Amino acid sequence: MITEKVRIIWNRRVGASYYKLGLKCGKELIAAKPGQFVMLRLPGRASPLLRRPFSIHGIIEGEGIEILYRVVGECTGMLAEALEGEWLDIMGPLGKGFSLSENSGGIYIVAGGIGVAPMLFLSKYILEKKTTCSTGVRVFLGAGSKEDLLCRDDFLNLGIEVTITTDDGSEGEACFITNPVEAAVKEKRPEAICACGPPGMLKCLAGIAETYNVPCQISMESVMACGIGACLGCAVGGKDESRYLHVCMDGPVFDSREIRF
Ligand SMILES: Cc1cc2nc3c(=O)[nH]c(=O)nc-3n(C[C@H](O)[C@H](O)[C@H](O)COP(=O)(O)OP(=O)(O)OC[C@H]3O[C@@H](n4cnc5c(N)ncnc54)[C@H](O)[C@@H]3O)c2cc1C
Numbered sequence: 001m002i003t004e005k006v007r008i009i010w011n012r013r014v015g016a017s018y019y020k021l022g023l024k025c026g027k028e029l030i031a032a033k034p035g036q037f038v039m040l041r042l043p044g045r046a047s048p049l050l051r052r053p054f055s056i057h058g059i060i061e062g063e064g065i066e067i068l069y070r071v072v073g074e075c076t077g078m079l080a081e082a083l084e085g086e087w088l089d090i091m092g093p094l095g096k097g098f099s100l101s102e103n104s105g106g107i108y109i110v111a112g113g114i115g116v117a118p119m120l121f122l123s124k125y126i127l128e129k130k131t132t133c134s135t136g137v138r139v140f141l142g143a144g145s146k147e148d149l150l151c152r153d154d155f156l157n158l159g160i161e162v163t164i165t166t167d168d169g170s171e172g173e174a175c176f177i178t179n180p181v182e183a184a185v186k187e188k189r190p191e192a193i194c195a196c197g198p199p200g201m202l203k204c205l206a207g208i209a210e211t212y213n214v215p216c217q218i219s220m221e222s223v224m225a226c227g228i229g230a231c232l233g234c235a236v237g238g239k240d241e242s243r244y245l246h247v248c249m250d251g252p253v254f255d256s257r258e259i260r261f
């Protein structure tokens with residue numbers, strides 16, 4: 001894990017309130033694994049004082065990393081204004097990412113909203129490491145509305161089948177993304193489910209995984225002050241009721257059976 005200042009290579013708007021940020025960084029960050037995250041801060045500003053967590057969206061070969069972010073508040077609002085050539089304060093790579101077996105069969109990748117951020121990286125990694133072929137991977141993208149659907153073409157360009165749902169029916173079926181996931185699991189049980197998205201989606205997937213006995217890894221979010229296990233602010237309940245897990249250190253990716261929803 002390193003802390004350094006990195007230069008912005010690009011900061012492009014890719015949707016109503018979504019941006020992709022390219023950062024030039026050293027080999028430690030370029031060696032990050034899917035599911036790991038970084039803590040970012042704009043230097044030289046009094047506020048926000050604390051760094052904010054962002055998943056690694058992709059590796060820019062030999063050059064750096066990419067972040068996909070949604071503007072929701074102070075830090076992300078300022079990030080959206082940042083220009084190519086400006087510097088950011090970064091700490092990472094942090095946390096535990098997805099763990100994949102060498103010869104995975106089918107993998108169902110499920111992303112809700114901005115939860116797609118680490119999942120494109122994961123898909124590319126799976127295909128590059130040849131743990132399975134593109135026909136062995138299926139992606140399920142859920143969003144509130146079609147304006148919130150991200151990365152569909154990136155997955156299609158990798159040769160991956162993509163299923164879409166939106167809450168308002170503006171694209172794909174009008175239902176939760178967990179509906180087609182359950183139907184697909186019933187039809188053909190995958191070797192693993194990997195997911196990132198809102199807590200309700202993750203809870204539902206954990207239930208599906210239990211019912212159909214499929215290993216399921218979920219990337220959890222929580223508000224983070226330090227990102228390195230020092231503040232204990234990112235605790236979530238473990239299955240064992242006497243135990244709390246810390247999203248920054250024990251996760252953000254967990255076996256769904258570890259979490260008490
Ligand atoms: C491990 C991890 C990975 C993440 N990866 C990404 C990513 O790849 N792209 C991305 O856009 N966002 C990601 N997030 C969420 C991101 O950290 C928050 O959106 C960001 O901290 C908001 O900062 P802000 O100063 O703009 O908003 P603030 O002004 O701090 O907050 C604005 C609003 O967002 C809510 N909020 C802040 N942080 C979170 C959070 N962690 N979860 C839910 N609600 C929150 C606040 O309660 C408030 O309502 C990730 C979070 C975690 C824990």
Ligand code: FES
Pocket residue numbers: 223224225226227228229230231232233234235246247248249
């Ligand atoms: S964010 Fe401080 S302990 Fe996890």
